[in-house]
Amino acid sequence: MENKIIKIVGFTGSLRRSSYNKAALRAASALLPENAVLDIIDLADIPFFSEDLEAEGIPPSVAEFKRRLSEADAILISTPEYNYSIPPVLKNALDWASRGKDLPLSGKPLAIMSASISMLGGARAQYHLRQVCVVLNLAPLNKPEVFIANADTKFDKEGNLIDERTKNSISRLVKALVESAESRL
Numbered sequence: 001m002e003n004k005i006i007k008i009v010g011f012t013g014s015l016r017r018s019s020y021n022k023a024a025l026r027a028a029s030a031l032l033p034e035n036a037v038l039d040i041i042d043l044a045d046i047p048f049f050s051e052d053l054e055a056e057g058i059p060p061s062v063a064e065f066k067r068r069l070s071e072a073d074a075i076l077i078s079t080p081e082y083n084y085s086i087p088p089v090l091k092n093a094l095d096w097a098s099r100g101k102d103l104p105l106s107g108k109p110l111a112i113m114s115a116s117i118s119m120l121g122g123a124r125a126q127y128h129l130r131q132v133c134v135v136l137n138l139a140p141l142n143k144p145e146v147f148i149a150n151a152d153t154k155f156d157k158e159g160n161l162i163d164e165r166t167k168n169s170i171s172r173l174v175k176a177l178v179e180s181a182e183s184r185l
Ligand SMILES: Cc1cc2nc3c(=O)[nH]c(=O)nc-3n(C[C@H](O)[C@H](O)[C@H](O)COP(=O)(O)O)c2cc1C
Pocket: 014, 015, 016, 018, 019, 020, 021, 022, 080, 081, 082, 083, 084, 085, 115, 116, 117, 118, 119, 120, 121, 122, 151
């Protein structure tokens, strides 16, 4: 379908104000193909999942999160690595999204990137995230892989991405994501 605007929803499990992963999502926003938009969701208001809370009624922040996911053609996650895995904030949001009859992530293409101050750039967290994608029936892109290693050298103090190679990698990733979404229309 020509001229369709591809809606991407992006989020990260970092709540840090100066998060490199938040900065990577903002950078992705500026590197999108012309026919795509990126809606970045802040996960800070999503409460810890509990079946008791769920039984009382879906919290408004979760309902809003799921609504925005359901409107998305594609998903972009930029994750930090916490102790070789994904942060609890990210897992918690995915757990909420996996509940109920509306499964707003199911079948959607996903692009993954990670930013870490370490030399591995969050690679181990990405592979844990890919495992979770199986049960969520998300369709993560295999390539290109984007690991933003030594993130403290790739962004300036205002959180602007200043590394050209990383810009190119993110451009290729979002282009592949949009193409994957278009192929499913
Ligand atoms: C609890 C915790 C565990 C961490 N574990 C890892 C780790 O296993 N591997 C890694 O590369 N970085 C690890 N880090 C460092 C993070 O990658 C670094 O703080 C990064 O900047 C977090 O992403 P953000 O800038 O988006 O908040 C850890 C940080 C925290 C707070």
